[in-house]
Amino acid sequence: MMNEATIPERVPRHVAMIMDGNGRWAKTRGLPRLAGHRAGTENLRTIISACVEFGIQYLTIYAFSTENWGRPEDEVQGLLQIVETVIDKELDELHRNGVQLRHIGRLEQLSPRLQEKVLGAIELTKNNSKLVLNIAFNYGGRDEILCAIRRIIQDGVTPEKVTEELVNSYMFTSGSPDPDLIIRTSGEMRLSNFLIWQGAYSEWYVTSKYWPDFDRECLLEAIITYSQRDRRYGKLSAPSEDRSGVC
Numbered sequence: 001m002m003n004e005a006t007i008p009e010r011v012p013r014h015v016a017m018i019m020d021g022n023g024r025w026a027k028t029r030g031l032p033r034l035a036g037h038r039a040g041t042e043n044l045r046t047i048i049s050a051c052v053e054f055g056i057q058y059l060t061i062y063a064f065s066t067e068n069w070g071r072p073e074d075e076v077q078g079l080l081q082i083v084e085t086v087i088d089k090e091l092d093e094l095h096r097n098g099v100q101l102r103h104i105g106r107l108e109q110l111s112p113r114l115q116e117k118v119l120g121a122i123e124l125t126k127n128n129s130k131l132v133l134n135i136a137f138n139y140g141g142r143d144e145i146l147c148a149i150r151r152i153i154q155d156g157v158t159p160e161k162v163t164e165e166l167v168n169s170y171m172f173t174s175g176s177p178d179p180d181l182i183i184r185t186s187g188e189m190r191l192s193n194f195l196i197w198q199g200a201y202s203e204w205y206v207t208s209k210y211w212p213d214f215d216r217e218c219l220l221e222a223i224i225t226y227s228q229r230d231r232r233y234g235k236l237s238a239p240s241e242d243r244s245g246v247c
Contacts, residue, residue, distance in 0.1 A: 006220065007054055008227035012180035014058035015051065015223075016134075016202070018194055021186030021210030034078040039212035041082055045090075048099065050216040051131055054223060058132045058176050060104070062194050066140035069109070080114065083137065087117045091124065098130025104172035105139030106147075134176060141196035144172050173198055181226045183219075185211040201233050 019040055026036030044061070051059050064079060094101065101122055107115045118137075148170035152162065168174060178198045187208040191199070205222040207214065 006224075008224055010227040011055050011223055012203075012226055013056070014060070014177050014179045014181075015056050016060040016062070016179035016182045016195055016199070017047075018062045018182070018184040018188075018192060019211040019214075020184055020188055020192075022212060024186065025210035025212045033075055034082075036210075036212065037075075037079060037082055041086055043212050043214065044086075046215055047219060048094075048097075048131065048133065050219050052097070053216075054220070056131065058134065058179075060134035060136060060173070060176070060179060060195070062136045062139070062192070064105075064137045064139070065193060066105075066138060066143050067193065069138075080110070084114055084117060087121055091121050094133070095125050095128065098128045099125060100128040100130075100132045101125045102132060102134045102176070104134050104136045104144075106143070107138070109138055132176060134173065136194070139172070139194075141191070141193045145197055147172070167197070171197060178202065180231075181205060181222065183207070183214075183222050185209050185214050201231070203229050203231065 022036035022040040023033040024036070025039065026033050029035075048059065063083070068079070069076060091101075101124075103118055103122060107118060110118070148167055151170050152166070157166065173195070178200070179195060179202045181204075182195065182199055182202045183205045185207055187206060189206060195202070203226050205225055207218060207222070209218055
């Protein structure tokens, strides 16, 4: 086990994760896909605990996309059941550990019972401050932007008043800073419609590990890599920070 001294001084305030590879993890073990999703859900405990340990303040996880409804019906229903079970089993402990739960995405397509449980979890934990956990469920980045545009129009905002700050306030993630680091497991090299507005200048870290195998040490390695990056936001490094030696 790595000791606390290995944690870098510069830690991302907000980490977002595309938890990919559950199905392939299960396939390599001769298990059904849902077994992989259950294993991935179990792994969240480890990662949430590590985020608190490392001083990460916001964690956003991509749990279910707007496109995932197109998967086989038994898998979709199984995923919805897993979410309900997780709320029933894990909510009290998350609350005791100071985790504030937020939902980003649309709740309308979920059953009234599941909607009620999600909203109840948000209400119960709203004053917690150890870690903000944004759960992107029935979420899509393009859909989020469309929803923001529609609400801006409905509110009668005139074009000259539309700024980045205003658009941010209409996004599902309003109240959370943009992610500093986006992690994708399983080695896939694509955005998958995830935080496409908020991730404009996020650092990316892609690992071949499947999500159920992505543990504390893997997260620490990602954070160490992040701490070595030169974040320029489209500008040039200050002379003392220019690591390339090239203008």
